[in-house]
Amino acid sequence: MVKHLSLFGLVFVFSSITFPHSSSISPTLQPRPLKSFYPKNIQAAKSCPYELVIKTSCSSTTYTRDKISLAFGDSYGNEVYIKRLDDPSSGTFERCSTDSFQINGPCVDDVCYLYMLRTGADGWKPESVKIYGSYTKTVTFNYNKFLPNGVWYGFNVCGRASESAIM
Numbered sequence: 109m110v111k112h113l114s115l116f117g118l119v120f121v122f123s124s125i126t127f128p129h130s131s132s133i134s135p136t137l138q139p140r141p142l143k144s145f146y147p148k149n150i151q152a153a154k155s156c157p158y159e160l161v162i163k164t165s166c167s168s169t170t171y172t173r174d175k176i177s178l179a180f181g182d183s184y185g186n187e188v189y190i191k192r193l194d195d196p197s198s199g200t201f202e203r204c205s206t207d208s209f210q211i212n213g214p215c216v217d218d219v220c221y222l223y224m225l226r227t228g229a230d231g232w233k234p235e236s237v238k239i240y241g242s243y244t245k246t247v248t249f250n251y252n253k254f255l256p257n258g259v260w261y262g263f264n265v266c267g268r269a270s271e272s273a274i275m
Contacts, residue, residue, distance in 0.1 A: 139251050141259045156215040158188065158241045159208060165235040165252060166204040174228025174257075176201065180219050180239060183266040188213030201232055219247045223262035226255040 176194040181187035194200045200207050234251045255261050
């Protein structure tokens with residue numbers, strides 16, 4: 109009986125670690141470059157609202173004039189693509205700042221990937237990107253790394269429930 113309870117306890121603890129009740133991607137998961145990523149420009153019959161909250165690291169450059177693109181989606185192939193998210197004249201993505209963007213795009217189920225593309229010479233270090241949507245669970249992707257120039261860089265945890273914490 110004691111072994112049964114111990115095994116049950118271990119399973120419970122393991123499932124709590126593997127599937128925590130939070131909305132952020134595992135902090136041990138690191139963003140990666142993806143050289144063969146080509147965002148989709150989907151014209152969906154239904155459009156859904158999203159809010160993106162992007163926090164720039166306090167160890168980033170003072171500001172950036174670089175072009176910042178972003179794409180996120182679900183495991184069913186639905187994708188939201190923003191060709192240019194930044195606005196250099198507005199002070200977007202300054203060091204230690206948090207910027208919010210209201211966007212509309214194709215409806216996605218639970219977001220399981222996010223990639224960002226930086227093009228320019230200034231450099232930029234996002235700390236995190238949080239995505240809110242009416243029809244999707246809120247999710248946070250923790251970067252805290254400088255984005256490489258000219259390479260889609262981010263996360264894909266689609267189909268990997270043990271590394272995603274989207275709950």
